[in-house]
Amino acid sequence: MRIGVVTFPGSLDDRDALRAVRIAGGTPVSLWHGDEDIKGVDAVVLPGGFSYGDYLRCGAIARFAPVMSEIIRLAGPPTQTSPGLPVLGICNGFQVLCESHLLPGALIRNEQQQFICRDQKLRIERTDTVWTNRYGKDDEIVVPLKNGEGGFAADQATLDMLEGEGRVVARYLDVNPNGSFRDIAGISNATGTVVGLMPHPEHATEAGYGPEAQAANSTGDGTDGLAFFTSALQGVLSA
């Protein structure tokens, strides 16, 4: 199973995402923003960071990178021959997905006007996505969150649509760290192939380097995020 991780200028968590894919048992493949070729990978992770410095708007410039045209084309609505390329956008990657209109809504500046780094409790609400099928419904986990512009925003109709179609993948518990509407931490497209998530599961895949905080369904050693990556291995196979 080959999972590609895109490096944009200013990507930061790309090496961490590659490591997470490896720990999960997949084959990590580095992808370069300036290439249209995605090297035939089975799935793609758009990593965290500050692509192009996050100047203008987060993800706005990265969305026009050559590699994104290919990803947008392959990840688009499913066709008879293809269920759509699975894509996980983490933090800045989530912002790129919204700017690319692969996911609805947008991410705006944190309500408290500060960058925040914390161990964040989440509830996994949708488990029939490529990226969350190894979690149980309503599992409570802890993964790091670190962002300055992580507030998920959309109009009422879009929010109602997301809720109605069960497309909220993860929700913040205990603390809403950035003013996200309806405590939304992550959403998916209709088919569950494309997922955007503000917190960082790739930073909770190795014992000793993840969060110390625990939740009801925590693994106990700070590796609650690993299942995002093991899910993809599973999900791509059965797709």
Added chain:
Amino acid sequence: MGRVVIDVMPKPEILDPQGKAVVGALARLGFKEFAGARQGKRFELEVEGEVDQAVLDRARQAAETLLSNPVIEDVVAVRAASDQE
């Protein structure tokens, strides 16, 4: 050399955390008469030569594809910069 000014503001119905912070800070400094505040962006683009309608059309296109995100923002103005600006 000409200059185009493009103004982009958060959509009224979308939460504007920066605007909210601005009203709060204004009130704390005693500027209580300002009951609301919104914070957007102002771009200035430079072109060789005159700013004519063709340039303005291109600038609007740039504003709508790159400089604003239609989900959360409106392009409120695209115009030639006046001389004092």
Added chain:
Amino acid sequence: MGRVVIDVMPKPEILDPQGKAVVGALARLGFKEFAGARQGKRFELEVEGEVDQAVLDRARQAAETLLSNPVIEDVVAVRAASDQE
């Protein structure tokens, strides 16, 4: 209800990384006619009643103390919003 518009731009001599990123992105998207770009801020403040000179004076004061950082930014305009805005 009146509205005051305040425009704040990075000082010309100061590095403007955002503007730099914008020109680069515009060029990559084929908007090569825009040779330079600067990105600043636009504020809209709401007041009860008319925007008269007194309000504008207060707004300028707010612009200069809070809304801009005089070390790196200039307040380029403080004015009543026109009706279309």
Added chain:
Amino acid sequence: MTSDSMNLTPEQRAALDTVEKAATTPDVEQPWAALGMKADEYEAVRKILERRPTGSELAMYSVMWSEHCSYKSSKVHLRQFGEKTTEAMKEHLLVGIGENAGVVDIGQGWAVTFKVESHNHPSYVEPYQGAATGVGGIVRDIISMGARPVAVMDPLRFGALDHPDTHRVLPGIVAGVGGYGNCLGLPNIGGEVSFDPCYQGNPLVNALAVGTLRHEDIHLANARGNGNLVVLFGARTGGDGIGGASILASDTFTEGGPTKRPAVQVGDPFAEKVLIECCLDLFKADVVQGIQDLGAAGLSCAFSELASNGDGGMLVHLDRAPLRDSTLAPEEILMSESQERMMAVVTPEDLPGFLEITNRWDVEATVMGEVTDTGRLVVLWHGETIVDVPPRSVAHDGPVYERPYSRPEWLDARQADTPDRLPKPQTDDELKSLVVTMAGTPNLASRAWITNQYDKYVQGNTAQAMPDDAGVLRVDEESGLGVAIATDCNQRFAALDPYTGAQLALAEAYRNVGVAGGKPLAVTDCLNFGSPEDPAVMWQFAEAVRGLADGCQTLGIPVTGGNVSLYNQTGSTAIHPTPVVGVLGVLDDVARRTPSGWKSAGAQLFLLGTTRAEFAGSEWAWSQHEHLGGLPPQVDLAAEQALATVMVQASSDELVVAAHDLSDGGLAQALVESSLRHGVGATVSLEAACERDGVDAFTLLFAESAARAVVAVKPEAAQQFTEACQAQGVPVVALGSTGGETVAVEGRFELTLDELRVAHERTLPEALNA
């Protein structure tokens, strides 16, 4: 790549101050004083050149001979760091003092480079950008050694928490440190925050960066090889911080604000991030002979240092420098401190490969000139010679001052005013409420409001960070080899006695690293002081350096680099001497580090070290009585060494589950912090320790004696652990055990973790969110 050889107009040519013109117009008035030069310094330049300098030469000498770049006041003292480094101490030193940063061998072919620097004055003027560019600058030092930057730390000092200017300065500085570091993808793994009115007009922003590399990847700043090319790459040059190096760093602030408002530098962390990745690719492709970052004094520094550390000559075409502002004069280009620039020496054969990599990263690169064997640094401007100097005279042979120093006469009175006269708590109830109050003083309260704005996870190698005693990083993913780093300084101790104070700073950082399980290897320091022209300040400086150098010699760990920041004062009032010390240690496997909080009940608690009635300069004396007097705690470096030896061994034998060194706030604060860390309380009994050391409960809880730690030991390992302590001669006494929802002192009082948490966590948010 060729110079934009737009020819100068006749007027421009006439206005240009060339070497030729300087030789024939010896009497032209020059603005050396406005550039911060002294008359004798200007004369010295004339003597070196045997003529008057050109405007461009004057610009170069003035910035390079400024206090900030030349260390002219501090040099005679700093020499001790080299002189007191014995051969044995150099065992792990791959690159010592003098390069951009020292490099330390940590084994398995890995090396680490680290250094701390100040950005104090710029951060007062423009907190966000000042702090941001401070981080940017120190990170470029790390890159220029050939290393990948892997973490930052930020020792910060502010005025009183309730002072209005602190509310302007602190949020901006913290946002700037975070904004830049987070955007670079460098985890922040620790630092310090201290509040003291002495910093009201003069906050301190020190930034430390760490990088890792393989031994064979070390790069140095020198220009060798006649005919090799000198390449400037990164951001364009603008008018940032022109004259900053001399004017900013050599001038004091007067009451109410800076005397001169310097042009502020604005950082572009994105450009720096790209520059980091680009440099790493250049190193990997082996297309760089020598490399230098551009910081203070910009091109003046890069040209002259590269040339004088190499074959001694260089010819550059200054008009080729890509500019952000086309109106800049050559003098300004030479002085500009625009950020995010680097300079490399590249062989002609490697140039295509070099440019391929810079293109891939969209980084502008320009061949400025070449290395020569003439022994002269020659700078051309559109073909005209505007600089022709011996590079060493600019970079290394600046003035050296033996500034007069004398022990301030007020010190006797201060030292005589001991805390003995202060009223102490009498009852257990008073002790109990003091524990709560102290947990919430500005200097002891939780730093989460600040540290939550820093990314500590990025890169995935952070084994430990805030609020633990030391930051711990994995360096090798296979073996778990890693480093622990801590920075410390109690400026009140240094104010009472700078020699001892500097040693206490060293001892505390050393202890923090040792307690976390790191074997201390090397030291970096940032010496923040007032004006060297004040003999009292100069004495403090001399004493602090002597103390630190002696201390390092005793501990057997070398100073590998650092920074001096002088003129930190408002009017004639200097800050407390603030010698910030960073210590780096190595762990064979970071999985066996010792965290500072206990995670579970049932561990046995021991107190290591001896407690004396040492309250001078303590947080108790200061926060409860605004008292600063007496003599600081005793330093016993042999005891620190023994403590670290025990703790490093215990961590690698996995005997201990947690350990916290005792420093500000003493034992009480350590118990509170270690209990709050994971919400697991403790029950302790003070009697045995009090009796052994002949002190009362108050002293045991709040004194700030050095060489102490509280350690949580697995019950089955208790005997082995105490024997290990005894074998090293480390005093050890059982305190109690972990568990429960309270911090309980048997027979005296009990505090719930909830009330302690509220007291500890609310101070900063209440003050700063207002």
